[in-house]
Amino acid sequence: MKYDDAKSKFISTWGSLGTLWGINKAMAQIHALLLISPEPLSMEDIMEELHISRGNTSMNLRQLMDWGIVFKENKIGERKEFFTSEKDVQELARQIAKERSRRELQPTIKILNDVSNIKDDGTDKTKELIKQTKALHEMAETLDIMMNKVVGQGNNWITKALVKLVK
Amino acid sequence: MKYDDAKSKFISTWGSLGTLWGINKAMAQIHALLLISPEPLSMEDIMEELHISRGNTSMNLRQLMDWGIVFKENKIGERKEFFTSEKDVQELARQIAKERSRRELQPTIKILNDVSNIKDDGTDKTKELIKQTKALHEMAETLDIMMNKVVGQGNNWITKALVKLVK
DNA sequence: TCAAACTTTCAAAAAATATTGAAAGTTTAA
DNA sequence: TTAAACTTTCAATATTTTTTGAAAGTTTGA
Numbered sequence: 001m002k003y004d005d006a007k008s009k010f011i012s013t014w015g016s017l018g019t020l021w022g023i024n025k026a027m028a029q030i031h032a033l034l035l036i037s038p039e040p041l042s043m044e045d046i047m048e049e050l051h052i053s054r055g056n057t058s059m060n061l062r063q064l065m066d067w068g069i070v071f072k073e074n075k076i077g078e079r080k081e082f083f084t085s086e087k088d089v090q091e092l093a094r095q096i097a098k099e100r101s102r103r104e105l106q107p108t109i110k111i112l113n114d115v116s117n118i119k120d121d122g123t124d125k126t127k128e129l130i131k132q133t134k135a136l137h138e139m140a141e142t143l144d145i146m147m148n149k150v151v152g153q154g155n156n157w158i159t160k161a162l163v164k165l166v167k
Numbered sequence: 168m169k170y171d172d173a174k175s176k177f178i179s180t181w182g183s184l185g186t187l188w189g190i191n192k193a194m195a196q197i198h199a200l201l202l203i204s205p206e207p208l209s210m211e212d213i214m215e216e217l218h219i220s221r222g223n224t225s226m227n228l229r230q231l232m233d234w235g236i237v238f239k240e241n242k243i244g245e246r247k248e249f250f251t252s253e254k255d256v257q258e259l260a261r262q263i264a265k266e267r268s269r270r271e272l273q274p275t276i277k278i279l280n281d282v283s284n285i286k287d288d289g290t291d292k293t294k295e296l297i298k299q300t301k302a303l304h305e306m307a308e309t310l311d312i313m314m315n316k317v318v319g320q321g322n323n324w325i326t327k328a329l330v331k332l333v334k
Numbered sequence: 335t336c337a338a339a340c341t342t343t344c345a346a347a348a349a350a351t352a353t354t355g356a357a358a359g360t361t362t363a364a
Numbered sequence: 365t366t367a368a369a370c371t372t373t374c375a376a377t378a379t380t381t382t383t384t385g386a387a388a389g390t391t392t393g394a
Contacts (some may be wrong), residue, residue: 003293006285010300013278019350020271022187024382036299038291043341053384058342079339079392089302104187111180118173124205126170132203133177135256186380191352210371220354225372246362246369 010036011050026052027060031070031085040073040082068095097147105144112137177203178217193219194227198237198252207240207249235262264314272311279304 001009011032018028029050034041041049047057061083064070069092073082086092116133120126168176178199185195196217201208208216214224228250231237236259240249253259283300287293 001281001285003285003288003290003296006282006300007296009278010282010296013275017271017275020189022189026382036292036296038295054341055343055385056383059383062342081341087299089299089306093306104184108180108184111176114168115173115177118168118170121170123170125203128205129170129174129177129203132254132256133173139256139260193352221371222355222373223353226353229372248371 007036024060026050026056027063030057030060031064034064034070034083034085035087037084040075040084042080042082044080046083067099093151097151101144101147105140105147109137109140109144112140174203191227193217193223194230197224197227198231201237201250201252202254204251207242207251209247209249211247213250234266260318264318268311268314272307272314276304276307276311279307 011029014032015025015029018031019025030046033046033049043054043057043061046052046061047054050057061070064085065072069086071084071086073084075082086095112133116130116137118126118130120130178196181199182192182196185198186192197213200213200216210221210224210228213219213228214221217224228237231252232239236253238251238253240251242249253262279300283297283304285293285297287297
């Protein structure tokens with residue numbers, strides 16, 4: 001496989017993976033492109049490489065910056081803005097875990113908690129609702145801890161130990 | 168909060184969570200409904216509760232069964248089919264982890280492997296592509312192991328130990 | 335201050351995805 | 365074998381999401 005093939009294969013794979021995880025194609029592809037680009041890219045560059053419009057590029061870059069995985073960079077003497085991705089994949093994972101926890105897991109945990117705390121009126125259906133949402137609540141909290149502590153942190157010795165232990 | 172409110176809050180939360188993870192609303196809601204239902208439900212029951220069409224119900228039930236988290240059940244003397252969800256949330260998580268690994272992670276790992284093994288022609292861009300896809304490959308493999316071994320298996324002592332260790 | 339060089343916004347259009355419902359298919363019991 | 369009781373399929377439709385592109389906004393340097 002030649003460089004250009006490998007590159008486009010990677011970008012398109014990342015793009016379709018993204019949609020599978022609720023991230024839109026353009027956003028995932030921009031991220032992929034920046035991740036493998038040795039130099040920061042301008043908006044023009046990105047638009048050209050991925051054949052997407054200026055508006056689309058602008059909006060998705062903003063989202064990637066909100067996620068904390070893409071940064072603006074300024075080249076001296078250049079008016080326009082350049083963008084780079086977080087290049088350390090450990091740090092990338094940590095950031096994504098943190099944001100998904102904040103945006104999805106924590107609100108879910110809150111609701112599972114509310115729902116599982118309704119008054120037990122003694123009926124089967126109420127008992128089942130309480131039982132299952134309690135179980136989900138506990139599981140979600142465990143997941144939250146694992147995402148933030150195991151994947152996260154600079155430490156990472158836990159992950160290494162784990163992988164060794166379990167491989 | 169009363170039972171009915173709690174129930175519909177749970178179902179709608181699960182539904183919107185689903186869409187965030189690339190699972191459609193109806194599928195996630197059917198799953199939620201079955202999860203908290205003490206009795207197996209018929210297609211009629213589901214259609215009525217969730218206000219969705221027969222076709223939609225049929226297709227999404229089939230998908231849930233493909234995922235291995237919903238089962239057909241037959242009541243004696245009844246012609247129609249009834250459905251239940253996997254009720255053990257540990258087992259549910261295990262099954263979901265296994266399926267996501269198989270459908271998403273493993274194909275991705277394969278492609279990352281292919282891409283990261285292109286010939287190094289000495290250019291910066293090739294070096295960067297190889298470096299980053301190698302790093303992602305390693306990370307994806309670690310994630311795969313964790314999903315299948317840590318969340319999965321009946322063992323689960325690892326998870327418990329981990330949570331205790333890290334909480 | 336102006337205007338060139340950019341970026342952002344957002345209404346409209348396009349694309350992707352989910353849903354419906356009726357026809358076709360299947361199973362069962364008599 | 366038939367017909368009632370169900371389930372599945374799938375083309376058409378509806379809904380949601382993404383993308384576009386041009387106008388509005390911003391920043392900078394002269």
